[in-house]
Amino acid sequence: MTEVQEDRRQRSATVGELMRRWREQRGYSQLALANRADISARHLSFLETGRSRPSRDMVLRLGRHLDLALREQNQLLLAAGYAPAFTDSSLDAVEMSPVRDALRQILAGHEPFPALVVDRNWNIVASNSGFALFAKGASPELLRPPVNALRLAVHPDGMQPRIANFPEWRAQLMMRLQRRVELTAEPGLAELHRELSGYPGGAEPAGPRADRMDPAADLTVPLRLRYQDADLSLICTIATFGMPLDVTVAELAVEAFLPADPATAAVLTKLHTAATS
Structure with missing residues (x-):
């Protein structure tokens, strides 16, 4: 199923169908979710089958107990015939000025070390000068906006050849991506996971502490x-x-990198000084 088809399926689903899908996605029985939300299992059953129409407060209540992100809570509300509870603003919007200012301060304050801001799909929306450390030597195709941080990291024409502990690093990135797929059921993220899984990744890591040469490991x-x-x-x-x-604000994340040893700190400081002098 394509991302467009999945989006249409989500939009055409009733609120009860969506509740049931999310409940099953989370691995809850009707009784377990009902207990979490402090309602009867009978009431939840009626909501899922469409025999009862949930109130706006009930939709939000179940959305919270299903650990749904703001975007998915809005989708539940729309399916129930209610207006979204949370705005979905463009990062360029006037009202997002405080958010943009905060991100700029964080990125600038993290110099001389690399930091970047990613959205829901790990597309980079902002970065500081330290990002050049990651972009060096990467294929121009991978650096065309929007740059996807995960694709850049694991692609053979991206950072992969320069990452000394690539199997361990890749495993952690793929675990984070898989977790996000499970939490959001986002077709685009599932497709990204399939794409990245197809890249050559080297041998599987021996364990979480396979890299004994680095104390940080x-x-x-x-x-x-x-x-x-x-x-x-x-x-x-x-x-x-x-x-x-x-x-939008809920889906932004700042990924900041700090030196794990004095030698790394010295090199990054020297590079930053040379670039700004």
Whole structure:
């Protein structure tokens, strides 16, 4: 099924059908979800079969207990005949100015280390100068907007040849992507997962601590990246906006990379100084 077909199927589904799909996607029985939402299993059954029409508050209540993102909660409301509860603004919109300012401050404040902002599909919407470290040597095709951070990382013409611990790093990225597919049931993300799974990835990692050469590997999986004659070790941190009420804001994430050792910090500081002097 194509992404367009899946989108049409979602739009044509009744609210009860969507509730049942999400409940089954989450692995809940009717009784389990009813207990979570503090309603009777009989009431939930009536909602799923269309014998009862949910109130707006009930739709939102079930959406929260199904751990649905704001976008999916809006879809439930629309299917029930209600207006969306959460705005879905373009990042370029005037009202998004505070968000853009906050992202610029975060990216600038993270210099000289690389940081980027990605959307729901891991497309890069903003980055600081440190992103050049990741783009170096990549195929121009992969750097055409919108640049997909995951595709750039695992594609053979992207960062893959320069990542010393590629099997471990790829495994972590694919786990995150698979988790997002399971949470959102987004056809575009499922297609991205299939695409990336088809790229050559080397041997499977021996385990979460396979890279014994790097002390950071005892704590987290570092990105060990070759740059010119240096071997860099970076730790990735991920930040999102707290308590968002807009779909776009909720789906933005800042992926910031910090040096895992003094040598990496020194190299990145030197590169940044040379680029800005």
